[in-house]
Every structure is written in structure tokens, then in C-alpha cells.
Amino acid sequence: MAATRVLSMRIDGDLLDRLHAHAAKRGMSVQDYIVRTLIRDDFDERLKASVDETERFYEAAAGYEASPSAGIR
Numbered sequence: 001m002a003a004t005r006v007l008s009m010r011i012d013g014d015l016l017d018r019l020h021a022h023a024a025k026r027g028m029s030v031q032d033y034i035v036r037t038l039i040r041d042d043f044d045e046r047l048k049a050s051v052d053e054t055e056r057f058y059e060a061a062a063g064y065e066a067s068p069s070a071g072i073r
Helices: 013-025 030-062
Strands: none
């Protein structure tokens, strides 16, 4: 497991109240809710990058596509 570190943030009171409400709905602490949100956002960004790369690969490969009957006798 990776070592943990401390991150201190200054958050507007209204935002903290909303975060607390969202976290409570999920039975989580505000800290856990924020960390999970950051992890999810990071995953979403990595997934989008993978999808984009896959689309670029298939777009590039489309130029090299053989005809459907190629090699069939």
C-alpha cells in the first residue's frame, strides 16, 4: 500500500455542507467522499483517453482495410 499524505483545503461553508450531505447519503465521511470522487474522475479521464486512442487506432486502420471478399475463393 502506498504511503498516505495530508492535503489541507480551504472550502466554502456552503460547499462543505453540500459535500457533507452527499457523503452522508452514501454513509461516508466527507474525506472518503472527496477521495472517491477524485479517484472516479481520474479513472474517467484515463478511460476517455483509452477510448480516444482506440478510436484513433481504428480510424487509422480503416485506411488499410481489405475488401470484404479479400482472400475468399
